[in-house]
Amino acid sequence: MKITFLGTGTSQGVPVIGSTHPVCLSTDFKDKRLRVSVLIEWDSYVYVIDCGPDFRQQMLRASCSKIDGILFTHEHSDHVAGLDDVRPFYFRQGDIDIYAHERVLKSLAVRFDYIFNTGYKYPGVPTLTTHVVENTPFKLHNLEVVPIHGMHHKLQVFGYRFGDFAYLTDMKTVEDHEIEKIKNIKVLVVNALREEPHLSHFNLKEALDFIEKVNPETAYITHISHLMGFHEQVQKKLPKHVFLAYDTLEITI
Ligand SMILES: [Zn+2]
DSSP: OEEEEEEOBOTTOBSOTTOOOTTTTOOOGGGOBOBSEEEEEETTEEEEEOOOTTHHHHHHHTTOOOOSEEEOSOOOHHHHTTGGGGHHHHHHHOSEEEEEOHHHHHHHHHHTHHHHOOSOOOTTOOOEEEEEOOSSOEEETTEEEEEEEEEETTEEEEEEEETTEEEEOSOSBOOHHHHGGGTTOSEEEEEOOOSSOOSSSOOHHHHHHHHHHHOOSEEEEESBOGGGOOHHHHHHTSOTTEEEOOTTOEEEO
16 A cells, blocks of 8 residues: 655645745745645555645646545545546546545535536536445445544544554544554554644644554654644654654555
């Protein structure tokens, strides 16, 4: 299985528009973070988790010419706003499969009414095949995907386990029985916004505590704000099996 980090930034991305914060002005490519998303490839299958406003740019950068589907974590804009850009895939491949909580599918239908409105379909609008994700495992081809339920302040969010890989973003609280689903996994990706506490996201300490509970072989941190600091400096402070993810990072499991 190959994982490509398409984006590792928080909702505004890094740099933030107009910001003169030193991290936003950094010339290190690891300090340039598009909105959070990840590409998962195994056998001949290609899936993305989330489809934010940088989706088009991310697909071009990763030279991705086909996708088998999109899994959504939740309905916030930084995770869904790029959905219209599935069109090139739709034109080549036909209907695109999307997977999300029923609430998220309803939200997408409001936001992208012209896609979901079956009454009048403008030519060129993509057709999506929707799959409701409940908190129970489901199959994608030959692989079992296990949803991980967590809370983003008061909003429910799904993380996903694909075999030896788990991806959790926008988490603030995860109950112990959900953590059981990913204990001792090989590779864990989890969000941490910055060092300071935040209402709806793990800060760095909370993420590190979470990683300790899960006890993965290796962990990567994503959904990172410029306020976290320079990639190179923050990396030096982390335990030896924990890494800050950066855009374009690829890992093979
Ligand atoms: Zn987010």
